Amino acid sequence: MGVRQHASGMYYNVETVNDYIVKVENLVKKYGEVTAVDGISFTVAEGEVFGFLGPNGAGKTTTISILCTLSRPTSGKALINGFDVVRQQGQVRQSIGLVFQDPSLDERLSALQNLRFHALVYNVPASIREQRIEAVLKMVELWDRRHGEVRTFSGGMKRRLELARGLLHNPRVLFLDEPTLGLDPQTRNRLWEYILELRRRESTTIFLTTHYMDEADKADRIAVIDHGKIVASDTPEMLKKIVGRDVVSVRTDDDARAAEEIRRRYSIEARRDGDDLTFEVEGGEEFLPPFLREFSTRILSVSLRRPSLDDVFLKLTGRELRREEVSDIFRAMVQQHGRRARH
Numbered sequence: 163m164g165v166r167q168h169a170s171g172m173y174y175n176v177e178t179v180n181d182y183i184v185k186v187e188n189l190v191k192k193y194g195e196v197t198a199v200d201g202i203s204f205t206v207a208e209g210e211v212f213g214f215l216g217p218n219g220a221g222k223t224t225t226i227s228i229l230c231t232l233s234r235p236t237s238g239k240a241l242i243n244g245f246d247v248v249r250q251q252g253q254v255r256q257s258i259g260l261v262f263q264d265p266s267l268d269e270r271l272s273a274l275q276n277l278r279f280h281a282l283v284y285n286v287p288a289s290i291r292e293q294r295i296e297a298v299l300k301m302v303e304l305w306d307r308r309h310g311e312v313r314t315f316s317g318g319m320k321r322r323l324e325l326a327r328g329l330l331h332n333p334r335v336l337f338l339d340e341p342t343l344g345l346d347p348q349t350r351n352r353l354w355e356y357i358l359e360l361r362r363r364e365s366t367t368i369f370l371t372t373h374y375m376d377e378a379d380k381a382d383r384i385a386v387i388d389h390g391k392i393v394a395s396d397t398p399e400m401l402k403k404i405v406g407r408d409v410v411s412v413r414t415d416d417d418a419r420a421a422e423e424i425r426r427r428y429s430i431e432a433r434r435d436g437d438d439l440t441f442e443v444e445g446g447e448e449f450l451p452p453f454l455r456e457f458s459t460r461i462l463s464v465s466l467r468r469p470s471l472d473d474v475f476l477k478l479t480g481r482e483l484r485r486e487e488v489s490d491i492f493r494a495m496v497q498q499h500g501r502r503a504r505h
Contacts, residue, residue, distance in 0.1 A: 181244070183208040183335055183367045184229070189238035191224050198224040200390035201238070206383075208334075209365035211358075213372065213381035215471075217479055221390040222371065229369075230337070231255060243334045256284065259333030261324050261341050269313035273304055273323050276312060277330055284331040298326040302356055318349035325356060335367045336360075342377065354380065375471040384471070388479040398471060405469035405477055408446030410453075411438040413463045420459040427456075435476060442469075 184206035191199040199221045206212045216222035227233040228240055231251040240247045243257035267276050277295045286294060299305040302322035312320060321342070328336055338357070342350040354377070360366050372378055378398065385395040394401060412432075414420040417439055421432045424441060432439040443449045446466045454461065 181208075182206060182241075183210075183243055184212070184369065185239075185241040186225075186229075187239045189225065189228065189240055190236045191221075191228060191233065192236045197390055199228070199235070202387065202390070202392045204385050204392060204395060206335075206367060206369065208367055209361060210383065211361060211368040211370060211381045213370045213378045213384040214387070215371070215378060215384060215475065216387035220388045220479075222387050225387065226337070226371070229254075230258065230260075256331065257334045259328035259331065259336040261321075261328045261336070261338045265320055265324070267312045267320060267323060267327070270311065272309050272311055273299065273315075273326075274308040276323065277327055280327050280330055286331050294330055294332075298329050301329075301360075302326045318345055318353075321345060321349070321353060322356070325353065329360065329366075332364070333366065335369055337369045337371075339371050340373065341370070342372075342374065350374075350377075378471050386475060386478050393478050394474070401471065401474045402469045405442055405473045407442040407444050407469070408449075409440060409442055409467050409469055409473050410446060410450070411435065411440045411465045411467075412461055413438050415460045415462060420457075420461075423457065423459055433476060433480075440473075440476070442473075 182205040184204075186205070187203050188201050189199055189203070190197065190201050202221070202225065214222060214226070224233065228235050228247060229242060231247050231254050234248055242254045245253040245257060247254050268279070271279070274295065277299070278291070281291045281295065296305065299308055302325055304319065304322055304326065307315070307319070312323065315323065325341070336357075341357070342353055345353065357368060358380070361368055370377070370381060378384055381398060383395060383397055384401060385392050386401075387393070394404065412420065417434070421439055424430050424432045424439070428441075428443075430441045430443070432441040434440075450464070450466060454464065
């Protein structure tokens with residue numbers, strides 16, 4: 163297996179240039195009698211934006227912890243940038259960048275000091291260190307604030323600095339854990355401009371976890387994991403075709419009776435979605451007028467919309483997507499890497 167040196171000083175396997183940057187084969191992780199990851203396989207191409215979605219307890223966090231070298235698989239294989247996550251952990255860590263869900267910057271330091279420390283931890287060569295710091299700070303429009311203490315930054319500025327930090331060592335794969343959680347829409351859009359420009363300019367692969375379905379729509383492909391298995395993997399548009407039809411949501415004063423009436427009248431199974439009953443129909447605009455006239459259960463509200471990724475997720479898993487904490491995994495990885503770098 164040939165090895166080549168990147169401009170940043172890190173090494174990568176030549177075979178991955180025209181191969182998958184992430185490759186997972188029959189990955190299994192068991193905790194005693196509990197199987198958290200159940201023989202999953204997937205690939206991510208270089209330069210792809212890949213979305214990884216799953217409800218709490220689905221196996222998403224466990225899978226990511228294996229990819230980030232914090233957990234050893236029970237069986238199976240996972241490669242990042244051509245390096246085995248079990249046998250070549252150091253090379254894997256050099257190959258990935260991380261942007262945490264929760265803040266992980268040292269707020270007592272300046273932006274410049276945070277990045278210099280990160281450059282030392284990740285062994286960015288001294289010859290390009292300052293040049294690289296300047297480049298990423300300018301990319302996220304923080305060069306003029308490089309000497310400012312992070313505690314004086316707004317939430318959006320901190321997020322942009324975390325993105326700059328994750329990119330500093332030219333990672334081949336950038337893991338984004340809920341990258342825009344809590345940000346206002348304008349800042350979210352700007353952050354995504356940076357991310358997509360990075361993908362275009364440097365062919366960086368983006369491995370995304372998000373609970374914002376409009377962000378998931380930005381992915382080239384999405385894998386949905388549930389009960390330790392990947393239940394679907396495709397482009398957002400193809401996944402939406404799983405639902406296909408228009409989505410009707412109704413709120414009634416007797417949901418059990420309403421669900422039974424929908425089943426009896428239309429041979430449709432309505433699903434619980436929060437406070438609503440949800441079901442799919444062909445030609446929703448034509449369906450609703452007679453439905454409202456003829457339905458005997460009292461309807462409090464009704465809405466009609468086209469299928470979304472939320473509908474896909476609910477249909478595939480039978481439950482809504484909930485927030486899942488993976489930041490502790492990422493933070494522990496950086497801390498572990500930092501300890502090894504200092505010893």
